[in-house]
Amino acid sequence: MRFELRETRSTALIIGAPVMAIIAALVLAGGLIALAGASVIEAYRFILLGAFGTRSSIAETLTRATPLILTGLAAAVAFRARLWNIGGEGQLLLGAIGVAAVGAELTAGLPSAFAIPILFVVGAFGGMALMLVSLGLRQVFKVDEVVSTLLLNFVALLFVSMMVEGALRDPLAFGWPQSVPVADNATLPRLMERTRLHAGLIVALLLALVIYLIQARTIFGLQSKAAGFNAGAARFAGVPLGRTLVLVACISGGLAGLAGAIQVMGVRGHVTTDISPGFGYSGIVIAMLANLNPLGVIAAACFTAIMFIGADGMSRAVGVPSFIADVTVALSLLTMLVALFFTQYRVRW
Amino acid sequence: MSQTVALRLSGITRRFGETLANDDISLSLERGEVLALLGENGAGKTTLMSILFGHYSADAGTVEIEGRKLRPGNPRAAIKAGIGMVHQHFSLAENLTVLENVMTGTERLWLPRSRTAAARRKLLDLAERFGLRVEPDRRLGDLSVGEQQRVEILKALYNDARILILDEPTAVLTPPEARQLYQILRGMARKGLSLIFISHKLHEVMEAADRVVVLRRGRVVAERRPAQTSKDELAELMVGRRITRPVRAQATPGEMVIEARNVSVRRRDAIGLRDVSFTLRAGETLGIVGVSGNGQSALGQVMSGVLAPSAGELIILGRRITRADVPAQVRAGVGRIAEDRNHEGVVGELTLWENVTLERIGLRRFSRFGVIDRGAARAWTQEVIDAFDVRGGGPDHRTQLLSGGNVQKLILGRNLLAMPRVLIAAQPTRGLDEGAIAAIHSRLLEARAAGTAVLLISEDLDEVINLADRICAIVSGQLSPEIRAEDADARRLGLMMAGDWGMEGAQNAV
Numbered sequence: 001m002r003f004e005l006r007e008t009r010s011t012a013l014i015i016g017a018p019v020m021a022i023i024a025a026l027v028l029a030g031g032l033i034a035l036a037g038a039s040v041i042e043a044y045r046f047i048l049l050g051a052f053g054t055r056s057s058i059a060e061t062l063t064r065a066t067p068l069i070l071t072g073l074a075a076a077v078a079f080r081a082r083l084w085n086i087g088g089e090g091q092l093l094l095g096a097i098g099v100a101a102v103g104a105e106l107t108a109g110l111p112s113a114f115a116i117p118i119l120f121v122v123g124a125f126g127g128m129a130l131m132l133v134s135l136g137l138r139q140v141f142k143v144d145e146v147v148s149t150l151l152l153n154f155v156a157l158l159f160v161s162m163m164v165e166g167a168l169r170d171p172l173a174f175g176w177p178q179s180v181p182v183a184d185n186a187t188l189p190r191l192m193e194r195t196r197l198h199a200g201l202i203v204a205l206l207l208a209l210v211i212y213l214i215q216a217r218t219i220f221g222l223q224s225k226a227a228g229f230n231a232g233a234a235r236f237a238g239v240p241l242g243r244t245l246v247l248v249a250c251i252s253g254g255l256a257g258l259a260g261a262i263q264v265m266g267v268r269g270h271v272t273t274d275i276s277p278g279f280g281y282s283g284i285v286i287a288m289l290a291n292l293n294p295l296g297v298i299a300a301a302c303f304t305a306i307m308f309i310g311a312d313g314m315s316r317a318v319g320v321p322s323f324i325a326d327v328t329v330a331l332s333l334l335t336m337l338v339a340l341f342f343t344q345y346r347v348r349w
Numbered sequence: 350m351s352q353t354v355a356l357r358l359s360g361i362t363r364r365f366g367e368t369l370a371n372d373d374i375s376l377s378l379e380r381g382e383v384l385a386l387l388g389e390n391g392a393g394k395t396t397l398m399s400i401l402f403g404h405y406s407a408d409a410g411t412v413e414i415e416g417r418k419l420r421p422g423n424p425r426a427a428i429k430a431g432i433g434m435v436h437q438h439f440s441l442a443e444n445l446t447v448l449e450n451v452m453t454g455t456e457r458l459w460l461p462r463s464r465t466a467a468a469r470r471k472l473l474d475l476a477e478r479f480g481l482r483v484e485p486d487r488r489l490g491d492l493s494v495g496e497q498q499r500v501e502i503l504k505a506l507y508n509d510a511r512i513l514i515l516d517e518p519t520a521v522l523t524p525p526e527a528r529q530l531y532q533i534l535r536g537m538a539r540k541g542l543s544l545i546f547i548s549h550k551l552h553e554v555m556e557a558a559d560r561v562v563v564l565r566r567g568r569v570v571a572e573r574r575p576a577q578t579s580k581d582e583l584a585e586l587m588v589g590r591r592i593t594r595p596v597r598a599q600a601t602p603g604e605m606v607i608e609a610r611n612v613s614v615r616r617r618d619a620i621g622l623r624d625v626s627f628t629l630r631a632g633e634t635l636g637i638v639g640v641s642g643n644g645q646s647a648l649g650q651v652m653s654g655v656l657a658p659s660a661g662e663l664i665i666l667g668r669r670i671t672r673a674d675v676p677a678q679v680r681a682g683v684g685r686i687a688e689d690r691n692h693e694g695v696v697g698e699l700t701l702w703e704n705v706t707l708e709r710i711g712l713r714r715f716s717r718f719g720v721i722d723r724g725a726a727r728a729w730t731q732e733v734i735d736a737f738d739v740r741g742g743g744p745d746h747r748t749q750l751l752s753g754g755n756v757q758k759l760i761l762g763r764n765l766l767a768m769p770r771v772l773i774a775a776q777p778t779r780g781l782d783e784g785a786i787a788a789i790h791s792r793l794l795e796a797r798a799a800g801t802a803v804l805l806i807s808e809d810l811d812e813v814i815n816l817a818d819r820i821c822a823i824v825s826g827q828l829s830p831e832i833r834a835e836d837a838d839a840r841r842l843g844l845m846m847a848g849d850w851g852m853e854g855a856q857n858a859v
Contacts, residue, residue: 218719218721222703223707225696225703226699229696232693233687235675235693236655236685238676238708239707
């Protein structure tokens with residue numbers, strides 16, 4: 001058996017690969033569900049019901065997808081330029097805590113139309129700052145950014161923990177370690193009555209479109225792609241490598257920070273150390289599932305959100321632990337990597 | 350004909366999709382013979398050898414080794430039958446020693462420890478017998494490319510190869526190293542080994558082979574002995590039509606476009622430049638010859654705006670160059686051909702239009718406020734494709750799909766279509782076949798006739814003699830005094846490249 005490089009990749013193949021990968025992951029996870037003693041079909045039916053069954057479950061799924069779209073974009077933008085940002089989680093946390101610090105009092109007197117954009121920028125800056133630390137370490141000391149972004153996640157988490165138990169602790173929270181809440185003027189408007197779905201979804205969708213257009217249509221998009229694929233050729237063609245990387249790092253870190261800001265302003269109202277159930281890490285999987293395509297990120301984020309929200313309902317109904325969602329999403333990353341291989345190569349016997 | 354047949358291929362056919370890579374190829378190799386497989390890029394040489402070595406299996410046909418049929422599609426069977434392959438890109442590990450590299454894959458994994466002593470004896474014995482000097486304990490990464498190739502050959506011999514296949518063995522070597530390699534190969538043949546080497550270099554097969562088999566479009570088109578043929582005939586057989594490399598006509602140089610005075614470049618990882626001085630005028634070509642790795646890269650990069658001179662004065666088109674600024678260089682009208690097509694010239698994963706416009710994407714012609722005008726970019730790429738006969742893809746295809754010659758035509762096209770006043774051409778034809786070389790040469794001559802000043806940095810002596818008006822050698826980052834092309838021949842250039850500059854009649858540069 002041999003693998004040969006494909007000359008062309010058809011659109012069907014590019015869309016089909018992730019779909020096949022997800023189906024394969026579902027089949028594999030089905031084996032685990034069967035091992036747990038439940039009917040596989042039933043379990044998947046309850047997952048779909050849990051994610052789509054009612055108006056409020058649909059809203060909940062989209063609410064969950066919102067930060068995932070942003071962290072997925074953060075990873076996709078960075079990976080496209082071969083900047084391995086594994087630190088979406090920490091950047092999200094810093095964005096969230098920044099919003100809590102500024103949004104509780106400083107912007108409290110402003111009209112929402114000013115307060116909300118200002119806090120978006122604050123959150124984005126939080127994530128950006130952390131990513132730029134890693135990029136600086138890479139450019140000056142040649143520290144691998146995989147390591148530094150990953151480890152800074154823990155630094156960021158402990159910093160948030162310090163803040164919510166210290167300087168930013170909410171005195172009215174009966175001793176719970178949570179931050180002061182952001183003022184009401186910073187709360188994102190609801191998209192559906194009596195649900196948690198908020199305007200952050202619109203922001204995330206628009207950003208996906210904007211990032212797509214930047215990558216496909218602008219000089220910066222072309223230069224960051226060239227720098228990522230072949231730094232030597234990019235340098236020879238006059239691409240400013242350093243500046244391009246800084247910009248990529250800012251966009252990537254900023255998107256992850258914005259995810260944290262939106263989560264605080266749209267869902268939680270305050271920060272706790274468990275504000276992110278791994279949104280940053282899921283973003284990496286989502287970016288890979290989307291094959292780094294910003295529009296694909298939307299679909300991949302929805303898939304992940306469906307699995308997580310659906311698995312909660314499924315676990316109540318058939319008694320299979322909801323960890324099956326984590327397993328399925330993780331499996332889908334592995335199957336996607338295999339599928340990506342087959343979009344590049346064909347098999348000959 | 351000598352006594353026995355070592356290898357016989359009969360009716361080998363292999364199809365890749367639409368293309369017939371090998372079409373009913375039959376050939377045989379005598380024991381103790383050096384056979385050259387000559388053909389252009391894409392003629393099917395490498396496919397044929399990959400079938401022989403078991404990397405691919407043939408759609409039809411058989412391989413017989415010393416009368417026994419070889420199991421197809423199985424490299425292990427091929428090694429066991431006595432076939433050794435020396436790849437163009439070595440299959441060696443840089444972080445291991447020579448001995449470890451040679452032993453890799455020969456021992457069973459469950460042995461408690463390596464039988465190093467016996468292996469060392471065998472290796473040194475082979476090295477002695479075939480004149481392939483090596484130091485078994487040197488780390489491979491510390492060896493020169495020529496030495497690494499020796500290790501690759503020894504690795505094949507260590508596996509008891511009796512038939513050795515070398516894929517373009519001289520592509521990575523300097524001319525003296527290449528000559529040494531032929532001698533070693535001839536010696537190995539005298540000691541009873543049978544060799545096939547793949548090449549598209551005519552002088553090489555004339556010099557080293559007992560017999561030449563010419564492949565064209567997947568078929569054997571001729572078989573010759575070097576004594577009974579000529580380079581011209583082989584070239585014609587290989588390409589299928591008469592190919593003559595064009596030669597420059599007289600021209601009158603115009604205004605001064607490059608003035609370099611004592612330019613130096615410091616580099617940490619490679620040889621830079623030391624006190625380089627030369628001038629170049631519009632409508633003339635200055636050729637820089639040299640053994641690879643003597644500062645050519647630094648020279649090409651500093652002229653292309655990729656590196657900044659660290660000392661001295663460099664004036665290009667009236668602008669004093671003090672820092673690396675590619676966009677300024679491009680805007681001023683400096684065309685640049687990178688030394689290494691794949692690592693510097695193009696980004697293989699990008700489309701043709703992206704590669705064609707990347708270095709001038711900031712010009713108003715191709716973008717406004719940072720947004721690319723894709724229509725204009727595609728249109729210009731189509732112009733390049735049409736004007737320079739680039740085959741293998743349209744503006745929206747990935748550049749990876751193009752052959753080396755077509756990539757080079759694309760690079761040349763994107764530069765020349767912009768009517769540059771200076772062209773920095775670093776190794777413009779390295780690794781290309783004769784047809785593509787002739788096409789590139791005539792383009793370079795046209796540019797010169799149109800008034801472009803060309804700085805030609807090359808290792809191909811014929812190329813420099815045919816194209817350049819004046820010639821310098823570069824040795825350890827320094828330029829030799831220059832000579833006129835009329836006074837140049839291979840022997841004299843060879844001496845200059847070796848650093849022997851005490852030539853009579855040499856004029857000092859500036």
